[in-house]
Amino acid sequence: MAEGEGSRKAGKSGRPKASQKPKVESPKSEERGGHSERQETSAPDSYRDDIPNSEIETRQTANLKLPTENTMEVHHHPEVEKKGLKEYILEGLMIFLAVLMGFIAENIREGISEHKRAAEFARSYYEDIKKDTVAMYTATHFSRLKLAGLDSALIILHHYTGTQKEDTALYTKLSLSASVVPFDPSEGTYEQIKSSGSLRYFDQKLVSLMNSYDVQVKRTVKRDENDLKFILDQYLPFIIKNFNSEVPYDYRFLHRISHELYVTDRSQRNMRQMINYVVDLKIERLLAEQQYKKQMEISVSVLSELKNEYSLDDE
Numbered sequence: 450m451a452e453g454e455g456s457r458k459a460g461k462s463g464r465p466k467a468s469q470k471p472k473v474e475s476p477k478s479e480e481r482g483g484h485s486e487r488q489e490t491s492a493p494d495s496y497r498d499d500i501p502n503s504e505i506e507t508r509q510t511a512n513l514k515l516p517t518e519n520t521m522e523v524h525h526h527p528e529v530e531k532k533g534l535k536e537y538i539l540e541g542l543m544i545f546l547a548v549l550m551g552f553i554a555e556n557i558r559e560g561i562s563e564h565k566r567a568a569e570f571a572r573s574y575y576e577d578i579k580k581d582t583v584a585m586y587t588a589t590h591f592s593r594l595k596l597a598g599l600d601s602a603l604i605i606l607h608h609y610t611g612t613q614k615e616d617t618a619l620y621t622k623l624s625l626s627a628s629v630v631p632f633d634p635s636e637g638t639y640e641q642i643k644s645s646g647s648l649r650y651f652d653q654k655l656v657s658l659m660n661s662y663d664v665q666v667k668r669t670v671k672r673d674e675n676d677l678k679f680i681l682d683q684y685l686p687f688i689i690k691n692f693n694s695e696v697p698y699d700y701r702f703l704h705r706i707s708h709e710l711y712v713t714d715r716s717q718r719n720m721r722q723m724i725n726y727v728v729d730l731k732i733e734r735l736l737a738e739q740q741y742k743k744q745m746e747i748s749v750s751v752l753s754e755l756k757n758e759y760s761l762d763d764e
Contacts, residue, residue: 631673
């Protein structure tokens with residue numbers, strides 16, 4: 450290329466240039482020359498001169514296709530067919546039925562559990578009423594014995610003449626006058642039923658009977674308490690003042706009488722006062738028996754209803 454440039458310059462000047470001797474270049478200059486040539490031939494499109502046209506076209510075609518192949522795929526949602534009003538109503542109805550069936554199943558499960566719990570309470574309450582019934586029979590039997598003794602004592606007092614025989618008879622007939630057999634109800638199960646809110650497990654008729662029985666039990670207990678209060682506050686002080694307390698002790702614990710049977714004050718006034726006390730004792734007993742009778746009637750109804758409702762048998 451240096452020679453060409455020299456000839457063009459010579460042509461322009463119109464003067465022939467003297468020939469020059471060839472220069473011997475050093476290896477370093479050759480390297481610089483070779484490097485310059487490589488730089489000149491490394492133009493942007495110079496590589497095309499060394500690559501066949503067919504291969505260039507193939508690469509260009511591949512480059513054109515490459516963006517298309519790397520493009521992300523777009524997923525289109527499938528078209529959903531619109532539902533009609535009937536289909537929405539049907540779906541809503543199915544959901545409603547599912548919820549309703551779950552609710553019914555839960556109620557059935559709770560009903561079975563409540564009935565089982567009620568049966569357990571019914572059995573326990575049934576046993577409590579039976580115990581109360583036995584206690585009522587015992588209290589009633591004692592009341593009859595006591596009333597019989599009071600009636601006999603009243604006959605003696607109305608015709609009292611002050612003989613030793615009459616005094617002995619008074620001690621005998623009044624032996625039970627200061628005694629009591631208070632009714633002690635079994636209220637454990639009923640109180641548990643009330644406190645736990647389990648009365649709702651029972652039929653309304655049975656609940657009414659249970660409540661009536663509970664009210665009557667309280668009346669019976671209150672009547673026995675009044676009887677005991679009268680004995681302790683009024684009757685016993687009078688008896689201690691007029692009778693020998695050692696005799697009741699002998700009669701009850703030693704089963705033989707070893708002390709004198711006497712009446713401290715045999716005056717008519719004192720005998721009349723004794724009659725009044727005995728009559729008051731009799732009234733208290735009769736009132737108590739009325740409550741016993743009412744309670745027995747209600748207990749029979751409660752036991753019968755429990756047996757029919759829960760198929761309970763006496764064990």
